[in-house]
Amino acid sequence: MSLTRPMIAPAFTILLLMTGWVGTAATAALAQKTPPAKAVGYYRNPAIHDNTIVFVAEGDLWKTSVFGGAASRLTSHPGDETNPAISPDGTTVAFTGEYEGPAEVYTMPIEGGLPTRFTYDANRGLVAGWTPDNRIIYICSIYSTLPRWQMVLLDPATGDRELLPLAQAAGGCIDEDGQSVFFTRVPFQGSHTKRYKGGTAQTLWRFDLPTDETDPAAVNEAVHLTGDYPGTSRNPMCWDGRVYFESDRNETMNVWSMKPDGSDLQQHTFHVGWDVKTASLGQGRIVYQLGGDIRLFDITAGTDRMIPITLDSDFDQTREKWVTSPIDYLTSAHLSPDGDRVVLTARGEVFVMPHGQGRLVQATRRPDVRYRTARFTADGERILTLSDESGEIEFWTLPTDGTPDDHQQLTTDGVVLRWDGIPSTDGTWIAHYDKNFRLWLFNVDSGEQRLIDQSDYDDFSDLAWSPDNKWLAYVKVVHNQNHVIRLYHVDDAITLDLTSDRYDSRSPAWDPDGEWVYFLSDRNFRSLVRSPWGPRQPEPFFDRETELFMAALQPGLRSPFEPDTELTRQAEQAKEEDEEKETNEDDASATDDTDAAQANTEDTADEATADESQEDGTDESAEDSEAADGDDEDEGDDEADKAESLIEIEAEGLQERLYRIPVAAGNYGNLMATADHLFWLGREDLYDRSVDFKTLEIKNTKIEPKTVVSGVASVEMSPDGSKLLIRKGSGLHRIDTASARGPATLDDTTAFDLSGWAFSLVPREEWRQMFIDAWRLERDYFYDTNMHGVDWPAMLDKYLPLVNRVSTRGELSDLIAQMVAELSALHTFVYGGDNRGGTDNINIGTLGARLTRDPEAGGYRIEHIYRHDPDEPDQASPLAALDSTIAEGDVITAVNRVPVLSAPDIGALLRNQVGRQVLLDLTGGETGETYQQVVMPGSTWSERDLRYDEWEYTRRLLVDQMGDGRIGYVHLRAMGGGDIAQWTRDFYPVHDREALIIDVRQNGGGNIDSWILEKLIRQIWFYWQARVGKPTWNMQYAFPGHMVVLCNEHTGSDGEAFTEGFRRLGLGKVIGTRTWGGEIWLTSSNVLVDNGIATAAEFGVYGPEGTWLIEGHGVEPDETVDNLPYATFLGSDEQLDAAVAHLLESLANDPVVIPDAPTHPDKSSKDNRPK
Structure with missing residues (x-):
């Protein structure tokens, strides 16, 4: 199906074409008789x-x-x-x-x-x-x-x-x-x-x-x-x-x-x-x-x-609008071959910007088309881009000067999302990969599309052409999930593995002379944690795993980082002597050639004079033959030079010709190389947000990396290696590679001038593109290529006409949501995008308490101050600070000296007061005495956490009370990276109890289920007994008792995976209600042009028995217990009660006993026993 935008002429133009004779008077009369059509919206x-x-x-x-x-x-x-x-x-x-x-x-x-x-x-x-x-x-x-x-x-x-x-x-x-x-x-x-x-x-x-x-x-x-x-x-x-x-x-x-x-x-x-x-x-x-x-x-x-x-x-939100901060929508930025310009894609459009003075070129003006990425072609004369103009993602080229009618389509075989194309520097090939894990080479001259590799596990990455454009280096994920660097030869169609699958390797960078390939590899496994002894079961943690390596493409090469020896100095001296001798011979040969040429010139002149007297007797055959011989000789020289420049790789022993570059291991990425320097990005800590741009001179003395620029977002080298493009903050900078030998300064002289970068778009055209793009991305990301049996092209035909009625970004989201809902899959969320909002966003301070307006008492009565764990003083309500005398029952009569009953709500007086000192006037509920207190109101989100904290804390107290201290309690709000801290705080203090409740009710999901399950499947298999005291056990912190998981209808995603895993691993009983049912995982990476998204369900989950798990139905608990609406409002928690009852019964039927140490062995002899 073609998704090309039809060219529709205005109705008036069509009328002229049909009649051929209608003049201005007739047209004016017709306009008076025909009222304008009323606009239909989206309701x-x-x-x-x-x-x-x-x-x-x-x-x-x-x-x-x-x-x-x-x-x-x-x-x-x-x-x-x-x-x-x-x-x-x-x-x-x-x-x-x-x-x-x-x-x-x-x-x-x-x-x-x-x-x-x-x-x-x-x-x-x-x-x-x-x-x-x-x-x-x-x-x-x-x-x-x-x-x-x-x-x-x-x-x-x-x-x-x-x-x-x-x-x-x-x-x-x-x-x-x-x-x-x-x-x-x-x-x-x-x-x-x-x-x-x-x-x-x-x-x-x-x-x-x-x-x-x-x-x-x-x-x-x-x-x-x-x-x-x-x-x-x-x-x-x-x-x-x-x-x-x-x-x-x-x-x-x-x-x-x-x-x-x-x-x-x-x-x-x-x-x-x-x-x-x-x-x-x-x-x-x-x-x-x-x-x-x-x-x-x-x-x-x-x-x-x-x-x-x-x-x-006036449909204000549909009129032409300006994007005044395109950098917020930047999707790619690449330097021209010589680094004098940068090509940018932002909000689906392409721009060419000079460094220094010059014209900012908007190369595209099609809001109904999304240009996903853009690079300069090898000669720098055109732009290579990925565009959906044809209805599929295809490669096109555009002029760099913004000429609108010179867009040339290169490929026509697109069926799935393609990723950024990397052109060879001679302009012959474009390397690219697609969403179906396929790696391709496209021949620009012949139109050949060649499949060169396919992965079973993930996308390809780190595509890099050799200096002679005959080899493509790339990274592939293999069977054991490691990344392997491979080399593909475009003429011979052979593939070599530069690295083995024993280690994770990436970021190949070619030596410009074609002798080496530099790369990064994770091989430094030195744990910061040295043993499992200590609080909370310390585990190995590997930081700074990455090291720099270089692979010799031919045998006999010596690393330039190796120190000199007497033998290498002798060899170098001999080489210099040979080069000097060869130079002298060349000079002598050149002198002989010059003399011969002069003699030949004189002879030729004499022959020409003699030939003038010979009528029709001219013989050009010898001359032609000599010229031809000369041409052949020149061509042979060119071919010889070309052959000498071709990179040859000796396949045998390739993985063995490996050198470690003497640089301390770190958290590295994005390796680049010139003839005499290496460049890369590094972080001090694995999760440090600050990234440093580093360099290392290729030499064998004073081998010490230097930081060029700190706090960068990305760095890229121009194709000719002469310039570096640095993104830092919201700015783009260009520096000479030759100047990046040490600390560099980024200032106005290095910056691309983004101050005037702005452009306009027509929202409805962009909305149409986004709607089709959402449809296409859903197709290309969805885990089932059959789209759950839904006729997906028909869904586009069904909903697309309504885009013409949409007049806001929110309405577009509503329409996209209706379309993607047809797939009947969970994890299909629609959110974000360029939604219009009001200019005001006034926060409202919160006091961490439940208040009731009480006119008779003269203010707002404090019905309840939210409780918190006293071990976590920072969680306290603003009214429960340690120096506060405020109590439940007291009445707030004024805020910052303004009577609260004079306002429609106390919140009106707390606007714009988050984190500020606020003076409260109060009356004691029991004493009736008036007093004042200064408090620091929190935010809406902090009060939400306060309420949730109280629920968690009171559940824990209830379990302690009902279980008489024998049952531990852990609640997990979600399964994100930060929730492991909650697990650590709550599990280890109770790891030695006889029973445990893991409460994942309301759990919003994440991805750490395996971390938690791993802790719970640990078993005790022996005990350590010191000379006195109680025993401890191995595996450390293994839970010794009975366990229950609580789940409910709001347990979702990875919370459900944990619940199902808990049951399948036989760890205990699941109590509660059936869960959400969302078990097709996602990456949320199919982002639309305005940064909105309609997420796709990408990774289905099935069990060893070969059935899809959880999706659309949820996890069925072993025992269904519902917390009913009215009883729960009154404070009941039937699910928690059921969990405690089950565990107490389990303890009665199967007590958890830590065995006493056996009697110590008697290893005495009759000679040394006490008499």
Whole structure:
């Protein structure tokens, strides 16, 4: 299928072409009679009341009628306004707005007007509807210790809030009599996945609301209404004794309904392939998003129709826009062959920039095309680029002067993503590799595309041409996951392994004379940890593994780093004498040739004079023969010179001709070479973000690397080796290679002038390119080449037309999400990109406590100060500092001397106060005395951590209490690199207990499951006993007792891998609820041109038995225990209770006993025994 953009002429031009005679007067008359077409947008989040509909388009709120027509704009702020809901009396719209940055709850008159802000939580308050008694329903997580959504009722008349007593409630409705709340228990799980049936599938529940008079013991637990179906049921809407909702029971999300007890299911809409989204009900009619449209379903009439809406808008976000900081989108930068220019790709466009004075050239102006990389051709006259202009990623060349109509396509065989092409310096070949792990050579002259290698494990890397362009060095990942350097000869089609697979080797760099290949290899395995003895089971840690090596391409070569000896000095002297003798002979020969030439000239002149008298007797044969002989002789000399310059490699013994360069091992990369110097990048520590650019002179005295520039991001050498391109910070610099012999200064004289670098683009053209690119990248990254059986080209045809209606980057993301969801795979997230936002982003300070507005007490009462582990004083709430006298029950009456009741919310007074000293006036809750305290408010994220820390800490205390100190507890929030610290802090203090709970509920995933499992599979196989005291064991810190893993519906990704591994390895029992179901791993590297992404599921997981694991379903616990919404809100943790009960039972049935040391042997003799 061709994805080439069709060339469409404007309608007026087409009219002229069709008629041929229409003049200006007729055209003007036609323009007067034909009104301009109304613009159609992309519509989301509709709400309805009577005949009025409020919806979201362009990131703003709009209003129209149920009959459609031109909509009027209600909001115009640059940030997003979303989630509109119309009050029961139809006068007010509640919505979520980002006027000051954080998403908060606002209202405004339905006729338009100044919005009123009601929340200052900086915690993403999402409006979900209204109650029958005119209160706003919104959801947030600010009241939950775990990051869980809860429903809050807000009275706009008083500002009072009521938190519904449900631990999990991600939106819902309250029935007409106000007796019951119907709610979606969990929020959208984040991955855009149609037909999802994993453990986090949204389900509907009913909770009968208690009144003030209700006996707490008589309150019933929430009831699951959609337990008959494992898929999604969401967004309940109450009307006329029934509950309407969205469900994908027929594979497509449609509107259904049921009775309040979950019975009598009825389907009302019957869409196929297009999901119903964000439905809203008002007075017996439901409006919802379908694709980019809003539709209306009339419950009584049973009719369903699209509402034809147009927008009277200037579509500000679609007009030409300027990219004023292209460096933020830089994807490649390469010097010209002689280093006088640099070619840049940024935001999909190509630029040529001179060093010093000259014209900045924008070589491409096609926002509907993505130029992924760009390099100069070998002669520097054109640009070699990878472009999707043809619909696939192909090589093209462009002029360097920006001429727009001289783009030449080189390849036409693209079927999958290609990577950066490396041209040979003679311009004959382009080496490149693709996403299917294939390495290619493309012959520019013949058009031949030659497959030269294929990997089974990963992409190729580090492609480098030899000086004679006959050999290509590259790096391949082999069977044992090591990287091997290979050499391919383009004429003979032979491949040699320069390095063995025993070590990891990379970054080959050719000696310009063709005698050596320099490279880096990890061979220095000197652990910083010397033994397993010490706290927390110290393990080997290898830093500075990389060393520099050089391989001789021919036998008999001596490393230039080897010291001189008397023999080498004698050999060098003899060589110099031979060269001097040869020079003298050449000079003598040249003198003889000159004399002979002069004599020949005189003879030739005499012959010419004699021949003039011979009519028709001229004989040119001898002359021609002499000329021909001369040409042959010159050509032979050229060929001889050429043959001498060809690099010859003796294959036999190649891997044995290896020298280690005498430089201390380090953390090195990106090796480069000239005739007399080596260059590379190095880090002091393995994970140090600061990178140094280093150099080493190739000589055998004073062998000492020097730092050229510190703190660089990248360095590249020009093809001719004369210049170096250095990226540091947001700047690009060029220095001479000859000057990089030691410390170099980067300043205005070395910098490329980026100050005027800016360019414009047309958003809709770029959005079209990004949509197609997202489709193509999903195809090329997805782990199943059959795309889960989905007709992937048909999905592009299905969704692409809607791009023309998109008017914001957020709408594009919504559309991309609908498309990638067709694959029904998890780990498919859509986020990022060049989204417009407001100019304000005002932080709100947090006090680390739960506060309640109490007008009678004169302020905000401190209901609860979040607890923290006393061993971690830095985790303390701002109100719980060691010198603080603030206590729960006290009342905050003023912030920085401003009475708190004078503000709509205490958060309004804490804006822009994060990390600053704030003076609080307080009244003691017990004493009634007034006092002052200076506190340092934290950020929203720090308070989120405080709440989570309290949950973790109190779980640990509960386990200590219920298990009588016999059971240890470890919680892991995620499986990222930083979470190993949490494991270390919490596991080793309890490693010697009789039982252990590993709690991975809410675990967001990562990649360290093997680290944790490795610790848990260690077994005790002997004990050490000193002369006194208790024994210790080997393997050190092996856990001796019974274990349980706790998981729930929010255990995801690597948290699930850990859970499944724990069970498969027979380590213990898994208790909880079924997990998320996301087990196709990813790299998140398929980034779009504006740095947004629609991630692809890249690496499927299957077990030794040959079945796919976890994906789409989740890990089934051995024992299912659910923490129900109401009981959990009251403080219950049934899952934790079940884990403790199981372990106590296990200890009763199978006690963990550390055996006593046996009686010491009696090795005495009758001569030395005590008498």
